Amino acid sequence: MRLEELRRLAVRPSSRITLAAGAGVMIAVGAGAAMLATRQAPTPKPTLNPAAVAALQNPAFIKAQARGAYAQATSVPVKLQRGETLEAAVRRAGVGPAEAQLAVAMLSKAMDTVHLKAGMLIQTAIAEPRAERGETRLIGLSLRTGPATAITLSRSFDGALRLRQLDEKLRDETAVADGAIEGSLYESAERLGATPQITAKVAELFAHKIDFQRDLQPGDDFKLVFDRKVTEVGRTVEAGDLQYAEIHGVKFYRFARGDDVEYFDELGKNIKGFLLKTPVDGAHITSLFGMRKHPVLGYTRAHQGVDFGASWGTPILAAGDGVVAQAGPWGGYGNWLRIKHTGGWDTGYGHISRYARGIRPGVHVHQGEVVAYVGATGLATGPHLHYEIWKNGQRVNPIGVKAPQGSALAGAELARFEGEKVKIDRLVAQGSPRKVAVADIGPPVLRR
Numbered sequence: 001m002r003l004e005e006l007r008r009l010a011v012r013p014s015s016r017i018t019l020a021a022g023a024g025v026m027i028a029v030g031a032g033a034a035m036l037a038t039r040q041a042p043t044p045k046p047t048l049n050p051a052a053v054a055a056l057q058n059p060a061f062i063k064a065q066a067r068g069a070y071a072q073a074t075s076v077p078v079k080l081q082r083g084e085t086l087e088a089a090v091r092r093a094g095v096g097p098a099e100a101q102l103a104v105a106m107l108s109k110a111m112d113t114v115h116l117k118a119g120m121l122i123q124t125a126i127a128e129p130r131a132e133r134g135e136t137r138l139i140g141l142s143l144r145t146g147p148a149t150a151i152t153l154s155r156s157f158d159g160a161l162r163l164r165q166l167d168e169k170l171r172d173e174t175a176v177a178d179g180a181i182e183g184s185l186y187e188s189a190e191r192l193g194a195t196p197q198i199t200a201k202v203a204e205l206f207a208h209k210i211d212f213q214r215d216l217q218p219g220d221d222f223k224l225v226f227d228r229k230v231t232e233v234g235r236t237v238e239a240g241d242l243q244y245a246e247i248h249g250v251k252f253y254r255f256a257r258g259d260d261v262e263y264f265d266e267l268g269k270n271i272k273g274f275l276l277k278t279p280v281d282g283a284h285i286t287s288l289f290g291m292r293k294h295p296v297l298g299y300t301r302a303h304q305g306v307d308f309g310a311s312w313g314t315p316i317l318a319a320g321d322g323v324v325a326q327a328g329p330w331g332g333y334g335n336w337l338r339i340k341h342t343g344g345w346d347t348g349y350g351h352i353s354r355y356a357r358g359i360r361p362g363v364h365v366h367q368g369e370v371v372a373y374v375g376a377t378g379l380a381t382g383p384h385l386h387y388e389i390w391k392n393g394q395r396v397n398p399i400g401v402k403a404p405q406g407s408a409l410a411g412a413e414l415a416r417f418e419g420e421k422v423k424i425d426r427l428v429a430q431g432s433p434r435k436v437a438v439a440d441i442g443p444p445v446l447r448r
Contacts, residue, residue, distance in 0.1 A: 070127040073139040082118040093124040096135040103141055103153055106163050110151050120144075147237035168231040174243065176427055177224040181216055189224060195239040198226050200281070202245045204368050205252050205263055207276040207317070214285070215248070222247045225427055244424045253424060255409075255417050268409035268417050272367065275347065275403045276319040280308050280374065280385050288399070304395040305348070305388035312353060312383040314374040318365040319347045319389075327360050333386065334378025337371060343404065344393075350386035351377050 076093040080086065086107070090100040107113050125139040138161070140154040148168040156162050177192035189199045202224065210216065227240025241261075245252045252263040252271050263271050287307035291300055322341040330336035333350035337359070340346050353375025365371055376383045389398045409417050 070137055073125040073127045076124045078122045080120040086113050094126050094136045095138045099138045111145050170229045174227050181220045193236050197239045198242050201242045207278050253421050268414050274320055279317045279319045280310050284309050305386050306398045308385045310374045315370040316372040318369045318371045320367045324361050324363045332379035346390035348388035351380045
């Protein structure tokens with residue numbers, strides 16, 4: 001099988017780019033690692049930044065590969081498949097069995113090459129022989145072994161493969177993300193360095209204030225302040241606490257009260273509303289409260305809740321603190337869940353595919369806790385959540401219902417909150433000290 005055919009099996013054609021075009025930075029860094037390894041240094045030298053490494057090493061590496069019996073190297077990324085060995089994955093890049101076996105043997109000196117997770121990305125660079133005969137040659141290989149570590153194999157000028165471990169220094173920082181909605185909130189926040197965990201917390205906080213499907217529009221501003229660990233090139237590897245969030249002028253501040261951490265608005269009022277406005281993340285309303293033609297029965301009758309369209313298995317959240325009153329089949333609702341809250345309020349959830357672990361009558365649940373998963377049981381044409389709110393035994397419209405609000409800080413707690421709020425406001429006014437992105441934008445920094 002020709003190399004081109006093997007490469008097509010490993011990766012889409014659009015993913016292949018040549019090192020000569022500058023996209024093979026990873027292999028260039030690896031080659032530079034081999035070059036630097038041959039120099040004798042009596043004492044450690046300062047770390048080179050990625051730009052300096054690439055500027056010094058790219059030309060020399062490409063020039064070296066242009067000599068001899070092999071054409072310019074081509075980058076071929078390969079993802080480890082379920083049940084596949086590392087050697088088999090390297091061979092899918094077009095490398096011969098002997099070279100693949102040698103590469104894995106060298107990698108085994110620095111990592112566990114057996115117990116690997118499916119989906120691991122292996123960046124390889126290979127070169128075809130200039131003559132008609134001869135095997136494809138492995139020029140370099142790199143893979144991540146941790147959030148801030150990677151291992152690289154690179155072909156040195158004497159033709160041998162060299163093994164190097166690359167590490168990035170991590171720093172703690174409080175980041176300020178100030179941007180506008182482009183696409184979804186998750187995508188927009190991610191471009192500014194927020195992790196999915198941070199954005200999920202934002203969605204949870206605003207769930208009782210904003211309908212993410214209807215209220216957020218392209219161009220709407222948002223601001224986030226959060227702690228994180230980042231690498232020297234600005235790649236987020238670990239998210240910390242969300243300190244502040246602002247959407248549509250509504251501001252939430254994180255504040256610790258003893259062992260409990262809660263979020264308050266700028267006046268010190270607990271933003272934890274009595275009931276969530278949307279009890280399922282990322283869903284959109286497909287049917288409103290009121291009279292409608294039933295999609296299964298075919299005749300008009302009262303629809304006594306709101307339907308949220310969501311994919312099968314999407315987590316359903318408890319709309320408020322309470323006790324599970326019902327958890328089981330209930331007529332056309334299919335698998336049904338009813339939670340009893342204080343003050344005569346109840347919420348109901350229909351067409352559930354399955355319940356979360358431990359959910360049964362009598363169990364206490366907290367607002368935002370996953371209690372079930374979206375399905376299409378009972379009279380349903382597709383997966384969705386039917387959501388109801390009851391007040392003193394009577395169903396009410398979940399949209400626009402006037403539910404109780406949260407408590408407010410006072411005295412010494414309010415004074416301490418105001419002090420912490422001033423610090424956050426100052427950070428937001430100053431903006432983020434660095435322009436960074438969450439994407440993996442380059443290879444790790446080379447350590448000597």
